[in-house]
Amino acid sequence: MKFSEQLRKKADSIWNASFEHPFVRGVADGSLPIECFTYYVQQDSFYLSRFAQVQAIGAAKALDFHTTSQMAFHAKSTFDAEHMLHEGFAKDLGLEKNSEGHMAEEPAPTAVAYTNHLFSVAYKGSLGEVIAAILPCYWLYWEIGEKYKGSTPEHPVYQKWIDTYGDEWFATLVKEQINRLDDCAKKASAEEKQRMESIFITSSRYEYMFWEMSYTLEKWPV
Ligand SMILES: Cc1ncc(CN)c(N)n1
Numbered sequence: 338m339k340f341s342e343q344l345r346k347k348a349d350s351i352w353n354a355s356f357e358h359p360f361v362r363g364v365a366d367g368s369l370p371i372e373c374f375t376y377y378v379q380q381d382s383f384y385l386s387r388f389a390q391v392q393a394i395g396a397a398k399a400l401d402f403h404t405t406s407q408m409a410f411h412a413k414s415t416f417d418a419e420h421m422l423h424e425g426f427a428k429d430l431g432l433e434k435n436s437e438g439h440m441a442e443e444p445a446p447t448a449v450a451y452t453n454h455l456f457s458v459a460y461k462g463s464l465g466e467v468i469a470a471i472l473p474c475y476w477l478y479w480e481i482g483e484k485y486k487g488s489t490p491e492h493p494v495y496q497k498w499i500d501t502y503g504d505e506w507f508a509t510l511v512k513e514q515i516n517r518l519d520d521c522a523k524k525a526s527a528e529e530k531q532r533m534e535s536i537f538i539t540s541s542r543y544e545y546m547f548w549e550m551s552y553t554l555e556k557w558p559v
Pocket residue numbers: 381384385419473474475478544547
Protein backbone atom coordinates (compact mmCIF):
# COMPACT_ATOMS: atom_id res chain seq x y z
CA MET A 338 0.00 0.00 0.00
CA LYS A 339 1.33 3.47 -0.87
CA PHE A 340 2.25 5.80 2.01
CA SER A 341 -0.54 8.21 0.97
CA GLU A 342 -3.07 5.36 1.15
CA GLN A 343 -1.83 4.41 4.61
CA LEU A 344 -2.30 7.97 5.86
CA ARG A 345 -5.72 8.25 4.22
CA LYS A 346 -6.79 5.04 5.97
CA LYS A 347 -5.53 6.24 9.36
CA ALA A 348 -7.47 9.49 8.98
CA ASP A 349 -10.66 7.79 7.81
CA SER A 350 -12.80 8.36 10.93
CA ILE A 351 -11.73 12.03 11.09
CA TRP A 352 -12.55 12.57 7.40
CA ASN A 353 -15.92 10.81 7.78
CA ALA A 354 -16.74 13.27 10.56
CA SER A 355 -16.00 16.10 8.10
CA PHE A 356 -18.19 14.56 5.37
CA GLU A 357 -21.09 14.36 7.82
CA HIS A 358 -20.53 17.71 9.54
CA PRO A 359 -23.71 19.87 9.43
CA PHE A 360 -21.73 22.66 7.75
CA VAL A 361 -20.75 20.42 4.82
CA ARG A 362 -24.12 18.68 4.61
CA GLY A 363 -25.81 22.06 4.90
CA VAL A 364 -23.88 23.45 1.91
CA ALA A 365 -24.80 20.36 -0.12
CA ASP A 366 -28.51 20.44 0.68
CA GLY A 367 -28.77 24.23 0.91
CA SER A 368 -29.91 24.26 4.55
CA LEU A 369 -26.80 25.97 5.99
CA PRO A 370 -27.61 29.41 7.47
CA ILE A 371 -25.93 31.98 5.23
CA GLU A 372 -24.23 33.71 8.19
CA CYS A 373 -22.24 30.48 8.80
CA PHE A 374 -21.08 30.44 5.19
CA THR A 375 -20.22 34.14 5.30
CA TYR A 376 -18.14 33.55 8.43
CA TYR A 377 -16.43 30.61 6.70
CA VAL A 378 -15.54 32.77 3.67
CA GLN A 379 -14.05 35.48 5.91
CA GLN A 380 -12.00 32.98 7.91
CA ASP A 381 -11.02 30.98 4.86
CA SER A 382 -9.81 34.11 3.16
CA PHE A 383 -7.34 34.55 6.06
CA TYR A 384 -6.50 30.83 5.97
CA LEU A 385 -5.76 30.85 2.22
CA SER A 386 -3.46 33.87 2.51
CA ARG A 387 -1.37 31.88 5.04
CA PHE A 388 -1.72 28.59 3.12
CA ALA A 389 -0.15 30.21 0.04
CA GLN A 390 2.78 31.38 2.19
CA VAL A 391 3.27 27.81 3.43
CA GLN A 392 3.20 26.51 -0.16
CA ALA A 393 5.84 29.14 -1.03
CA ILE A 394 8.03 28.00 1.89
CA GLY A 395 7.60 24.47 0.49
CA ALA A 396 8.90 25.81 -2.83
CA ALA A 397 12.03 27.07 -1.07
CA LYS A 398 12.52 23.72 0.72
CA ALA A 399 12.37 21.63 -2.46
CA LEU A 400 15.62 19.96 -3.44
CA ASP A 401 15.12 20.27 -7.20
CA PHE A 402 14.24 23.14 -9.56
CA HIS A 403 11.11 21.49 -11.00
CA THR A 404 9.53 20.96 -7.55
CA THR A 405 10.38 24.53 -6.53
CA SER A 406 8.60 25.79 -9.62
CA GLN A 407 5.57 23.53 -9.07
CA MET A 408 5.17 24.48 -5.40
CA ALA A 409 5.35 28.16 -6.37
CA PHE A 410 2.75 27.46 -9.07
CA HIS A 411 0.51 25.91 -6.39
CA ALA A 412 0.87 29.05 -4.24
CA LYS A 413 -0.17 31.13 -7.24
CA SER A 414 -3.09 28.77 -7.94
CA THR A 415 -4.34 29.31 -4.38
CA PHE A 416 -4.55 33.01 -5.21
CA ASP A 417 -5.81 32.69 -8.78
CA ALA A 418 -8.46 30.05 -8.16
CA GLU A 419 -9.49 29.84 -4.52
CA HIS A 420 -8.91 33.45 -3.52
CA MET A 421 -10.71 34.61 -6.68
CA LEU A 422 -13.60 32.25 -5.84
CA HIS A 423 -13.84 34.03 -2.49
CA GLU A 424 -13.70 37.42 -4.23
CA GLY A 425 -16.81 36.37 -6.14
CA PHE A 426 -18.48 35.28 -2.89
CA ALA A 427 -17.45 38.57 -1.26
CA LYS A 428 -19.35 40.48 -3.93
CA ASP A 429 -22.43 38.29 -3.46
CA LEU A 430 -22.23 38.43 0.33
CA GLY A 431 -21.19 42.10 0.67
CA LEU A 432 -17.79 41.49 2.30
CA GLU A 433 -14.75 43.75 2.25
CA LYS A 434 -11.01 43.06 2.33
CA ASN A 435 -8.56 44.54 4.81
CA SER A 436 -5.05 45.88 4.13
CA GLU A 437 -3.58 42.33 4.21
CA GLY A 438 -5.90 41.34 1.36
CA HIS A 439 -8.09 38.93 3.32
CA MET A 440 -11.61 39.33 4.69
CA ALA A 441 -11.40 38.16 8.31
CA GLU A 442 -11.86 41.13 10.62
CA GLU A 443 -10.44 38.99 13.38
CA PRO A 444 -9.12 35.49 12.62
CA ALA A 445 -10.94 33.01 14.91
CA PRO A 446 -9.07 30.75 17.39
CA THR A 447 -9.25 27.65 15.17
CA ALA A 448 -8.12 29.56 12.05
CA VAL A 449 -5.14 30.95 14.00
CA ALA A 450 -4.29 27.55 15.54
CA TYR A 451 -4.52 25.73 12.19
CA THR A 452 -2.34 28.23 10.32
CA ASN A 453 0.17 28.25 13.22
CA HIS A 454 0.40 24.47 12.89
CA LEU A 455 1.10 24.83 9.15
CA PHE A 456 3.72 27.53 9.76
CA SER A 457 5.42 25.51 12.47
CA VAL A 458 5.79 22.54 10.08
CA ALA A 459 6.84 24.83 7.22
CA TYR A 460 9.65 26.46 9.19
CA LYS A 461 10.87 23.36 11.04
CA GLY A 462 10.14 20.44 8.71
CA SER A 463 11.29 18.90 5.44
CA LEU A 464 9.39 19.25 2.16
CA GLY A 465 7.78 15.85 2.90
CA GLU A 466 6.49 17.18 6.21
CA VAL A 467 5.18 20.35 4.52
CA ILE A 468 3.30 18.22 1.97
CA ALA A 469 1.89 16.04 4.78
CA ALA A 470 0.64 19.22 6.50
CA ILE A 471 -1.05 20.72 3.43
CA LEU A 472 -2.31 17.55 1.76
CA PRO A 473 -5.53 17.15 3.81
CA CYS A 474 -6.46 20.69 2.65
CA TYR A 475 -6.38 19.48 -0.94
CA TRP A 476 -7.47 15.90 -0.67
CA LEU A 477 -10.37 16.29 1.79
CA TYR A 478 -11.94 19.07 -0.30
CA TRP A 479 -11.53 16.96 -3.43
CA GLU A 480 -13.34 14.04 -1.77
CA ILE A 481 -16.08 16.40 -0.57
CA GLY A 482 -16.39 17.72 -4.13
CA GLU A 483 -16.65 14.17 -5.48
CA LYS A 484 -19.11 13.07 -2.79
CA TYR A 485 -21.49 16.00 -3.19
CA LYS A 486 -21.02 16.60 -6.94
CA GLY A 487 -24.60 15.67 -7.81
CA SER A 488 -26.10 17.96 -5.14
CA THR A 489 -28.16 20.91 -6.29
CA PRO A 490 -28.49 23.36 -3.37
CA GLU A 491 -30.77 26.23 -4.28
CA HIS A 492 -28.32 28.88 -3.13
CA PRO A 493 -26.02 29.77 -6.12
CA VAL A 494 -23.06 30.44 -3.80
CA TYR A 495 -23.28 26.93 -2.32
CA GLN A 496 -23.56 25.43 -5.81
CA LYS A 497 -20.45 27.31 -6.94
CA TRP A 498 -18.50 26.07 -3.92
CA ILE A 499 -19.41 22.43 -4.63
CA ASP A 500 -18.71 22.79 -8.36
CA THR A 501 -15.26 24.27 -7.68
CA TYR A 502 -14.01 21.37 -5.56
CA GLY A 503 -15.62 18.76 -7.82
CA ASP A 504 -13.85 20.19 -10.86
CA GLU A 505 -11.11 18.48 -12.88
CA TRP A 506 -8.53 21.31 -12.46
CA PHE A 507 -8.68 20.77 -8.71
CA ALA A 508 -8.36 16.99 -9.05
CA THR A 509 -5.16 17.48 -11.09
CA LEU A 510 -3.57 19.63 -8.37
CA VAL A 511 -4.57 17.15 -5.65
CA LYS A 512 -3.19 14.11 -7.50
CA GLU A 513 0.11 15.91 -8.07
CA GLN A 514 0.50 16.54 -4.31
CA ILE A 515 -0.48 12.95 -3.43
CA ASN A 516 2.27 11.71 -5.77
CA ARG A 517 4.69 14.21 -4.25
CA LEU A 518 3.93 12.86 -0.76
CA ASP A 519 4.68 9.31 -1.94
CA ASP A 520 7.93 10.43 -3.61
CA CYS A 521 9.05 12.20 -0.42
CA ALA A 522 8.08 9.16 1.69
CA LYS A 523 10.29 6.88 -0.44
CA LYS A 524 13.33 8.96 0.56
CA ALA A 525 12.29 9.56 4.19
CA SER A 526 13.59 7.78 7.29
CA ALA A 527 11.19 5.85 9.54
CA GLU A 528 11.25 8.77 12.02
CA GLU A 529 10.42 11.32 9.33
CA LYS A 530 7.54 9.17 8.07
CA GLN A 531 6.23 8.95 11.63
CA ARG A 532 6.30 12.75 11.84
CA MET A 533 4.58 13.02 8.44
CA GLU A 534 1.78 10.77 9.68
CA SER A 535 1.28 12.72 12.88
CA ILE A 536 1.28 16.05 10.96
CA PHE A 537 -1.26 14.70 8.44
CA ILE A 538 -3.59 13.60 11.27
CA THR A 539 -3.29 16.98 13.01
CA SER A 540 -4.18 18.84 9.80
CA SER A 541 -7.12 16.45 9.27
CA ARG A 542 -8.39 17.28 12.77
CA TYR A 543 -8.04 21.01 12.11
CA GLU A 544 -10.02 20.60 8.87
CA TYR A 545 -12.88 19.17 10.93
CA MET A 546 -12.53 21.97 13.48
CA PHE A 547 -12.70 24.57 10.70
CA TRP A 548 -16.26 23.42 9.82
CA GLU A 549 -17.16 23.49 13.50
CA MET A 550 -15.65 26.99 13.89
CA SER A 551 -17.72 28.24 10.94
CA TYR A 552 -20.92 26.49 12.02
CA THR A 553 -20.74 27.85 15.58
CA LEU A 554 -19.34 31.27 14.53
CA GLU A 555 -16.48 30.62 16.95
CA LYS A 556 -14.99 33.74 18.56
CA TRP A 557 -12.30 34.45 21.16
CA PRO A 558 -13.89 34.10 24.60
CA VAL A 559 -12.46 37.39 25.89
C1 LIG B 1 -9.61 25.40 5.72
C2 LIG B 1 -9.47 25.00 4.27
N1 LIG B 1 -8.93 23.80 3.95
C3 LIG B 1 -8.83 23.47 2.62
C4 LIG B 1 -9.23 24.30 1.61
C5 LIG B 1 -9.11 23.90 0.19
N2 LIG B 1 -7.86 24.25 -0.36
C6 LIG B 1 -9.73 25.53 1.98
N3 LIG B 1 -10.16 26.43 1.07
N4 LIG B 1 -9.88 25.89 3.32
